[in-house]
Amino acid sequence: MTNERxxxxxxxxxxxxxxxxxxxxxxxxxxxxxxxxxxxxxxGGTVGIAVLEAVNSSPARDSVDWSKVHFWWGDERFVAKDSEERNERQAREALLDHIAVPPENIHPFPASDEIADIDEAAAVYAAELEAFASDGARHPRFDITFLGVGPDGHIASLFPDRAGIRETEATVIAERDAPKPPPQRLSLTRPVLNASDRIWLVLAGADKASALGLALAGASYTEVPVAGAKGRKRTVFFVDKDAAVDVPENLIAPSY
Incomplete structure (x- = not known):
């Protein structure tokens, strides 16, 4: 399968x-x-969690053998474990608590009340990634990576013109001063995200249209991080009509 958007x-x-x-x-x-x-x-995000809620309510939900699926996160807010801001908590409430997935198959980032030092938390998650890797790799093979997109074009917690989007060596970064709250976050880096077989970007709303249009027009990924999201096999942008107003007609698939 060729790499395509x-x-x-x-x-x-x-x-x-x-x-x-x-x-x-x-x-x-x-x-x-x-x-x-x-x-x-x-x-995380409104649309990302809404997708998980839709999975949970689908009649086909239990057609999947969830015991063979491992769940990770692209990024996380570095807040307390029970915080409503945590992507993990929202995902558990939307889907994970309702399916037969073994606890050991769920791999959340450390919370701030579990590991107080954000650099140590990043190192712990990097070690968790490596523990489930194969063939000497530093992270597992991600079959599907979901990403949201901010109005500024950020993906995971990789923000425009920040060190995180330029990082190529580490698998996990600590972001201390994110331009949107909460300021402290943990994130996979761009090389790890792009090692995924499939990247699925899900975005809705007119406030995302500019970032999407710039990304597909070839903007620099350091300025518009979503422009640098490219899965090994396929990259799919799932969007609503409001987010698609600046998308070139030739890139829009008629159906799937």
Missing amino acids: RVLVHPDKQALTGSVAARFLTKTVDILDDLGEANVALT
Whole structure:
């Protein structure tokens, strides 16, 4: 399969999240048939969590053997374990607490009340990634990585013109001064994200249109981080009509 970028446009947010959920369930079954296990990196944000809620409410939810799926996160807010701001807590409430996934298959970033030092927390997650890697790699093979996109074009907690988006050696970075609250965050780096077989970017709303248009027009990834998101096999932008207004017509897939 060649590396390609596609944009799939949906009429509204509900259609968007339902479509992504259905495709995720189908693709995960296919991956498990082919490989025997799957590694999925989750994202937070309103739309990212809405996708997980749609997975949970799907009649096909239990067609997946969740015991063979490992869940990771692309980034996390460095706050207390029980904070409502944590991507982990939101994902658990939306989906993970409702499916038969073994606790050891869920790999959250450390919380600030578990490891107080953010650099140590980053090192601990890097070690967790390496522990589940194979063939001398530093992280597992991610089959599907979900990413949201900020109005400024950020992905995970890699922000425009910050050191994190330029990092190429570390697998995990500590962001101390994010331009949106909370300021302290942990994030996978761009090389780790781009080692994923499939990157699925899910975004909705007119405030995302400019960043999406710039990314697809070839903007610098240091200035518009989403421009640098490229999965090994496929990169798919799942968007609603409002977010697609600046997308070149030739990049929009008619259907899937």
